[in-house]
Amino acid sequence: MPGEKRSREAWDLPKDAMLISLLMHQSDIGRRAESGFKKEAWTEVRLQFNSKFHTDYRVRVLWIRATLQMLDQARDDDEQPNIP
Numbered sequence: 001m002p003g004e005k006r007s008r009e010a011w012d013l014p015k016d017a018m019l020i021s022l023l024m025h026q027s028d029i030g031r032r033a034e035s036g037f038k039k040e041a042w043t044e045v046r047l048q049f050n051s052k053f054h055t056d057y058r059v060r061v062l063w064i065r066a067t068l069q070m071l072d073q074a075r076d077d078d079e080q081p082n083i084p
Contacts, residue, residue, distance in 0.1 A: 011065065015053060019066055022048055 022045045026032060031041035042059045050056055 016069055018052060019049060023066060
């Protein structure tokens with residue numbers, strides 16, 4: 001219904017791990033270009049992710065979550081001491 005708010009789903013480690021795993025698989029099978037994942041990759045990730053967790057996330061939500069995970073990882077990598 002118009003104006004109806006969608007409930008927020010809680011993100012947890014299993015969801016993050018599954019999202020990254022699905023994206024890595026899409027990359028392995030060639031559905032990633034230099035500019036990012038292809039449309040069919042995101043569609044497949046969305047279908048598999050929503051099926052596994054009984055959710056109804058749109059591609060945009062998954063894309064944002066994946067981007068945040070990559071930024072967090074980059075930040076964590078920058079904070080690690082360089083030990084020779």
